[in-house]
Amino acid sequence: xxxxxxxxxxxxxxxxxxxxxxLNNFECFNVEGCRNCSFxxxxxxxxxxxxxxxxxxxxxxxxxxxxxxxxxLNGARFHILNVEYDEQEYYQRLTDLEVDWKVSxxxxxxxxxx
Numbered sequence: 001x002x003x004x005x006x007x008x009x010x011x012x013x014x015x016x017x018x019x020x021x022x023l024n025n026f027e028c029f030n031v032e033g034c035r036n037c038s039f040x041x042x043x044x045x046x047x048x049x050x051x052x053x054x055x056x057x058x059x060x061x062x063x064x065x066x067x068x069x070x071x072x073l074n075g076a077r078f079h080i081l082n083v084e085y086d087e088q089e090y091y092q093r094l095t096d097l098e099v100d101w102k103v104s105x106x107x108x109x110x111x112x113x114x
Contacts, residue, residue, distance in 0.1 A: 032103055044103050056094075056101060066090060068099065 025031060026038040034046040043055040052061055056068035064070075066087075067079040078090035085093060094101050 030103055042103050054101070054103075056099060068094060068101070 023033075023035045025034055025036070025040070028034060028037055028040045028043075030042045031037065031040055031046070032044040034040060034043055034049070036048045037043075037046055037050065037052075039051045040046060040049050040055065041053045043049070043052060043058070045057040046052070046055050046061070047059045049055060049058055049061045049064070052058070052064045052067075054066045055061060055064060055070075058064070058067055058069070058073070059071045061067060061070060061073045061076070064073050064076045064079070066077050067073060068081075070076070070079045070082045073079055073082065076084070078085045078087055080090065080093055080097075091101070
């Protein structure tokens with residue numbers, strides 16, 4: 001490949017990936033150890049999740065909230081190991097399993113401004 005082509009590709013790639021962090025997360029806030037996620041908030045240890053909030057160790061979940069140790073859920077809430085609970089049961093089960101569901105990761109935008 002010629003130098004001009006490589007420069008054009010690098011510029012185009014940078015324009016479309018500048019919001020990604022080192023773990024390939026896009027537009028994520030307050031996440032710990034997440035990879036390949038987009039629009040995920042307040043979550044820990046997730047992989048390839050999209051538009052989710054308050055997940056723990058989930059994989060390929062979409063539009064989910066308050067789920068833990070689940071895979072491939074879509075629009076789910078209060079699931080552990082892909083089993084649905086009501087809200088009170090969900091938090092009681094996490095407590096029984098001694099899982100800390102609070103996430104307080106340093107947001108990369110705060111770090112850049114500080």
